[in-house]
Amino acid sequence: MNTALPPRLSILIATANSELSSTLAAMLRRLGLTNTRIARDSAEAFRLLSQSPYDAMILDSAIGPEDGIAVTRRVRLNAAAPNRAMAIVMVSGDMPPEQTKDARDAGIDEFIRLPAGAQILAARLETAIAAPRPFVVSPDYAGPDRRRREEPIDGKDRRAPLKRPSKPQGPTT
Template sequence: MPLAPAPAAVDLSKVKALVCEPSLPIRQGIRLALNNVGIRDIVEATTFLTAHKACQEGDHDFLVLNQEIEANDSTFIMRELRSGALGRDPFILTVMLLSSREEPKVRSVIDCGPDDLLLIPFAPDQLMNRLKVLVERRKPFVVTHDYIGPDRRAAPRPGATSATQFQVPNPVRARGTNLSRDRYDRLKQDSLVAIGVERIKRLAATMDWECNALTVSAREGKMTAESTYRSLFKLEQVATELATRVTKQLGHTTETIDGLVELCRGLKSSPSNVAFSDIEIITQTSRRISGTYTAR
């Protein structure tokens, strides 16, 4: 029986890293950790604007990003990266730093899609070890209507369907094993297409869920201006992203989706006057749209 081929050695000296961290002592510790594993090509960003610009324009494989830069929440940057709205590679390997154990902040970091997180203060060895693990065993990604990132669930929640997992490319490993840029770009494009289709399905299903919630609330006499506004705002957001994605990825026209967006926008301006007949129109329109995309 032939032996399995040995895994390719990873030369981290070829890796390009971006460190978005305002504190000089923390940056020095990160640089030490990266140097210790062979990474020398390191760009530093110390303000929110320079961090955003570096993520947008850089060709980096590994990102260390503080959750808070100049009192700005950097989870916005991470979400934009994962969604493909920012930067060249939504699969950039990322460790996010946070300085608080407070549950809302920890949850916010987890929900924005980094590969791992580290609590400040941390030793350089901790970052080195996290990076080594991520290079060898990156978690597969999952997609929902509001999340794209590593699957951290030990098991599906009771009653929930198991989310499809996607094996995504690892830019650090690719660079460190001399994978050709053309080959990496093909892997990246294949993953983008698969994840994009799944995102479209999830967005369409979310529209149905929001419409059902509105209908139930109206029938039970539990509608309030605030709850109606929230639902309409959510529908508008979801439909707007859906229109963008089906145009870009599938080449579809979006008149019906655009009509739903405008309808939600108009009703949202006076949520206390939304009638059950308005909800029925929204629901019927949403069902026509979701019927086209949920079964793809």
């Protein structure tokens, strides 16, 4: 399968569901991405994140004991974390819209509603890694710029202008 993703990407799959982990790892292999590790719970995910740099994490919303939203917040808000700016793609079989919004507000880059195939996984990873949105840091948020497009507003815009990278920039490990 053709993809714009560099084959040397290092990806952490974090899900308590072993069948889902195996399926995601197999899809990544079909995409030519073989440098993957699997974490079975949030504690193992944090241990692996503290040991090695990763370009992306595919995170189950219901990983446990912390949920995927809490994991994302901990990764993003820890200024000393070496993987703070990695791409985070959250997967979930059934997530209400308010939780999807909470996940976005915690700092996920992309979201995949399961079941999904390798093409969807590749598209979300490409968006998050090959064409990332600028990384924003504020006192209560760190993660990709939540604005997907610039729109005119009524009144004064207090936000800094959105800066798009001139060429795809992503981690290269």
